[in-house]
Amino acid sequence: MNDYQSALHPAGPYADRLGSLWEIFLFTTGAVWVVVLLFLLYAIWRGRRRAEADVSESSQRADTRYVSIAVALSTVILFGLLAASVATGRVVAPHGDGATREIRVNGHQWWWEFQYLHPRPDQIVVTANELHLPAGEKIKLILKSSDVIHSFWIPNLNGKHDLIPGKTSNFVIQADRPGIYRAQCAEFCGMQHAKMAFIVVVEPKEKFEQWYRQQLLPAPIPKTADEQRGQQVFLGSTCVMCHAIKGTPAGARTGPDLTHVGSRLTLGAASIPNTRGHRAGWIANAQSIKPGVLMPPSNLSPDDLNALMVYLESLK
Ligand code: CUA
Numbered sequence: 001m002n003d004y005q006s007a008l009h010p011a012g013p014y015a016d017r018l019g020s021l022w023e024i025f026l027f028t029t030g031a032v033w034v035v036v037l038l039f040l041l042y043a044i045w046r047g048r049r050r051a052e053a054d055v056s057e058s059s060q061r062a063d064t065r066y067v068s069i070a071v072a073l074s075t076v077i078l079f080g081l082l083a084a085s086v087a088t089g090r091v092v093a094p095h096g097d098g099a100t101r102e103i104r105v106n107g108h109q110w111w112w113e114f115q116y117l118h119p120r121p122d123q124i125v126v127t128a129n130e131l132h133l134p135a136g137e138k139i140k141l142i143l144k145s146s147d148v149i150h151s152f153w154i155p156n157l158n159g160k161h162d163l164i165p166g167k168t169s170n171f172v173i174q175a176d177r178p179g180i181y182r183a184q185c186a187e188f189c190g191m192q193h194a195k196m197a198f199i200v201v202v203e204p205k206e207k208f209e210q211w212y213r214q215q216l217l218p219a220p221i222p223k224t225a226d227e228q229r230g231q232q233v234f235l236g237s238t239c240v241m242c243h244a245i246k247g248t249p250a251g252a253r254t255g256p257d258l259t260h261v262g263s264r265l266t267l268g269a270a271s272i273p274n275t276r277g278h279r280a281g282w283i284a285n286a287q288s289i290k291p292g293v294l295m296p297p298s299n300l301s302p303d304d305l306n307a308l309m310v311y312l313e314s315l316k
Contacts, residue, residue: 100137152186227311
């Protein structure tokens with residue numbers, strides 16, 4: 001799991017380039033540091049052997065020469081690093097040429113909304129806090145924010161990119177190595193900035209397509225008595241003020257779309273695992289898990305809460 005959220009374990013070409021740039025900087029500046037320290041030690045050693053400073057003209061000429069060489073070397077090294085930086089910047093530049101699909105990313109305090117765009121409206125998938133990607137495909141992202149500035153960051157896939165209210169901007173990511181990665185909002189955006197994370201699931205193309213087809217479907221129809229009661233609880237409570245479940249009258253867009261919430265790995269923007277116990281705690285009082293979150297506490301009876309839990313779990 002050491003590559004779960006790490007810029008040093010790249011899983012795609014952009015992160016790879018950034019990782020190389022990091023190595024170039026590390027080794028170059030590391031070498032400079034060692035050389036400077038060696039000269040310092042030499043100066044201390046030489047200074048101790050002489051009681052008085054050497055102020056002769058020849059010594060001053062030599063000093064001038066050494067300083068000039070050092071300045072010239074520093075300039076060359078700094079320009080070298082600048083060139084490496086610019087070259088990397090060009091590779092990871094957010095132009096979407098050759099992208100196989102476009103995903104609109106909307107930042108909210110404090111969760112992520114992902115909309116997989118498609119020319120046919122009935123083929124658009126909307127999900128929250130979990131980004132599924134096909135391995136080996138270049139993906140164009142269209143980023144915006146609905147409140148404050150956030151920053152989109154999947155360390156294993158690319159650098160950071162800001163989401164700015166009232167402005168859309170483009171970004172690209174590509175994952176070549178299937179796996180599950182954690183991503184994090186990287187710009188302080190309020191009280192729960194730290195709990196504004198999401199999960200990136202990278203799968204081979206066929207598995208991704210399977211997931212996509214599943215996500216296009218409306219929510220499954222409740223089968224058991226508990227599931228049916230759970231749906232009634234959902235539709236009869238304040239849940240519907242903020243959440244949508246495709247295939248039911250619930251269509252609000254303030255909070256995450258819950259059509260397939262049962263299939264997700266986490267809740268509360270990767271704050272907690274999506275298990276029954278955690279889910280119960282979240283619905284009963286999300287404030288105790290994520291203080292300041294817009295989701296209010298609920299006062300459902302234990303039976304209603306349990307039915308709701310069973311229903312949400314069935315939304316695969
Ligand atoms: Cu959103 Cu920090």
